Structure formats: structure tokens, C-alpha cells
Amino acid sequence: MGINFTEFKDQAKRILNIDLDGYKLDRVERRTKSLMRRYQIEDFDQCLDLIKNDSEFKDAYLNHFTINTSEFFRNPENFEFLETEVFPKLFEEKNRVNIWSAPCSNGSEPYTLAIILKEMGISPTKFKIYATDLDHTILDKARRAEYKENSLKNVSDKILDKYFKESSDGKTYVLSSEIKRLVNFEQTDLINARFKNDWDLILSRNFFIYLTKDMKDQLINKFTSVLNPGGYFFLGNTEYIFSPEKYGLDKIFQSFYKYEG
Ligand SMILES: C[S@@+](CC[C@H](N)C(=O)[O-])C[C@H]1O[C@@H](n2cnc3c(N)ncnc32)[C@H](O)[C@@H]1O
Structure with a gap:
């Protein structure tokens, strides 16, 4: 047998x-x-x-x-909250804001952040966007930054015209290098890796849904251990942290938690 x-x-x-x-x-x-x-x-x-x-x-x-589904401005109301509430506060408080997208899949998520910051007129010297994933194939795609329409359904025509170029066969859209260069990708296994510290915003969206309760608990502890006090933790729309105070977190909006330290 x-x-x-x-x-x-x-x-x-x-x-x-x-x-x-x-x-x-x-x-x-x-x-x-x-x-x-x-x-x-x-x-x-x-x-x-x-x-x-x-x-x-x-x-x-x-x-x-590894399910790689991702898209630009996924759950747009959260990105609106990020733009109108979270970023203004962070950039008022800090000279430089460190952001980590973990996991980042095909790059739609960290590039969405880069587009928002560019549109807000924030100088690239004032932030760092670091993006990691386990899957090296999807990271290659992220670095190429060439997307089909299904990844772009929440992107307005204005943003599409400004930062994407349609390929000659009309099947894909290539992101402009001024946005591409704002994101640094690296392969990382979030379960095994030691985390770098000093983050003001960590996005870990649509990842915990695949994990056991124990692993989710361990990872929330790992993420909060590297979040600066006053920093933000941004989850996927269907993900919740029960008893966030146990981790020093305070729920402030749908998928946003603030780390009180
Ligand atoms: C559904 S995607 C989420 C992408 C993005 N955060 C979003 O919400 O659109 C889940 C990603 O988790 C990655 N992943 C799975 N296990 C991982 C691990 N142990 N470490 C890092 N990334 C992992 C997969 O490769 C996949 O790209």
C-alpha cells in the first residue's frame, strides 16, 4: 500500500x-x-x-x-481609508514611512500603494515600500509588472492612462517605470523567516485565511513585534483578529488595526 x-x-x-x-x-x-x-x-x-x-x-x-489571486485597489474602500486617514497621519508624524506588503503576490498591492503615494505628491525620499512573497514565479511577474484587465478592474481611467501602457496586442497593460521603481521585491517565507524591524504600516492581506489558528496567532505576534508603536496593520476584507488587544492592537476601521505598543 x-x-x-x-x-x-x-x-x-x-x-x-x-x-x-x-x-x-x-x-x-x-x-x-x-x-x-x-x-x-x-x-x-x-x-x-x-x-x-x-x-x-x-x-x-x-x-x-500558493493562491496568487490579487488585484490593484482590492477592496477599494480600504485604500480610500489609507489615503485619507492613515497616510496623512503617518507622514505628519514621521520623516520617513516604512511599508511592507507581506505577501505581495503579483505586485498589484504594493504598486497600488506606490500609485496612491505618487498621486498624493509624497516624495519617494519619504517612504520605502518593501514587498515579499514565498513564490519566486509570482515575484518575477511582479517585477515585470504586466497585467491583464482582470487585475485592473478597480483602476480608474485616469490612473490607467497616467501609469499604464497598453501592449500592442491590447491584451495587457504595462506599469510605468516611475511606479515600478518605488517598490523593492524580495523572496521571503513568512512562516520561517526572521522579520526585519521598523515598520510603520504592514499589509498582510488574504494570507491568514490559508493558515491554522495557531500559525495565524504566531504570525500576528511576529508582525506586531516589528511594527513601530503607532503603526498600522492592514488585513484582507474577510480576515479578523479576535481580541486584538491581546496583541496590543486596536481595530480602527474595517480591516485596519493600530499598534499601540
Ligand atoms: C491571495 S495572495 C494575497 C496577495 C495580496 N496580499 C492581496 O491581498 O491581493 C496570497 C499569497 O500568499 C503567498 N504565500 C503563501 N504562503 C506564504 C508564505 N509562507 N510566505 C510568504 N508568502 C506566502 C502566496 O504565494 C500568494 O502570493
Whole structure:
């Protein structure tokens, strides 16, 4: 008899160097099985063998397991709050504002921040936007900054005309280099990495939904340990922190928490 899912997961996590136990396991199993169906893989042994020996399949597994869905101005009301409430306060209080998008997926999220700051007329010397993700394939896409219309549905015509150039076949839009150069990307596994400190705004949106309760708790502690007092923590629309005061956080708007220290 071949290995079961638990045995597969325990071996796969060593080969992939990813703590699969931090993720909701029923979801990891579902994603694994759906990829196996797509590749007509019969059992977990064969799947493991491919992860070990076929680097293309290994990448496909990682790609399938990490959901990369993202878009510019995702949940626009939150970006409006950021622009009208959070940024004005931060830039009044600080000479330089440090922002971290973690995870950043295809770059739509950190580039949205860069566009807002550019539109607000804030000098690039006054902020840093750092953006990280586990998945190196999606980071390559982020650096290329070429998007299909589905990533741009919340972008106004004015912003589209100003900062994007339509490709010659009309299928994609390329972001201007004046915005691209405002974001620094780096590959980071948020579960294993030691975090850099000194952040005034951390976005960790649409990531906790994939994690176990314990891992979410550990990560909130890790994120708040590197947030400056008075800094902000910005989550996805369907993500909540229960008892935020336990982490020194105060909920101030839909998906925004302020770190009181
Ligand atoms: C749904 S996207 C969220 C992107 C963006 N924050 C947003 O809300 O539009 C989730 C991202 O989490 C990344 N991810 C999954 N596990 C990770 C880990 N351990 N460390 C860093 N990034 C991870 C995936 O590669 C994926 O790009």
C-alpha cells in the first residue's frame, strides 16, 4: 500500500522546505489532489516522486498550492481609508514611512500603494515600500509588472492612462517605470523567516485565511513585534483578529488595526 496524505505531507514539507503544518491541512490536501487529477497522477507516492525529481512539477505544485489571486485597489474602500486617514497621519508624524506588503503576490498591492503615494505628491525620499512573497514565479511577474484587465478592474481611467501602457496586442497593460521603481521585491517565507524591524504600516492581506489558528496567532505576534508603536496593520476584507488587544492592537476601521505598543 502506498503512503497516505499525512506521510506525503511530512515528506513534501522537507523537500519543499515549507512548513505545510502551518496551513489548513484539508485545503492543502484538496489542492494536492486537484493537481494530481490535472497531471493524472495516481497516488501520493508518484506525486512525491515528481516533487523530488522533476523541478518543473515542483514549481507547478508550489504554484498551485500558493493562491496568487490579487488585484490593484482590492477592496477599494480600504485604500480610500489609507489615503485619507492613515497616510496623512503617518507622514505628519514621521520623516520617513516604512511599508511592507507581506505577501505581495503579483505586485498589484504594493504598486497600488506606490500609485496612491505618487498621486498624493509624497516624495519617494519619504517612504520605502518593501514587498515579499514565498513564490519566486509570482515575484518575477511582479517585477515585470504586466497585467491583464482582470487585475485592473478597480483602476480608474485616469490612473490607467497616467501609469499604464497598453501592449500592442491590447491584451495587457504595462506599469510605468516611475511606479515600478518605488517598490523593492524580495523572496521571503513568512512562516520561517526572521522579520526585519521598523515598520510603520504592514499589509498582510488574504494570507491568514490559508493558515491554522495557531500559525495565524504566531504570525500576528511576529508582525506586531516589528511594527513601530503607532503603526498600522492592514488585513484582507474577510480576515479578523479576535481580541486584538491581546496583541496590543486596536481595530480602527474595517480591516485596519493600530499598534499601540
Ligand atoms: C491571495 S495572495 C494575497 C496577495 C495580496 N496580499 C492581496 O491581498 O491581493 C496570497 C499569497 O500568499 C503567498 N504565500 C503563501 N504562503 C506564504 C508564505 N509562507 N510566505 C510568504 N508568502 C506566502 C502566496 O504565494 C500568494 O502570493
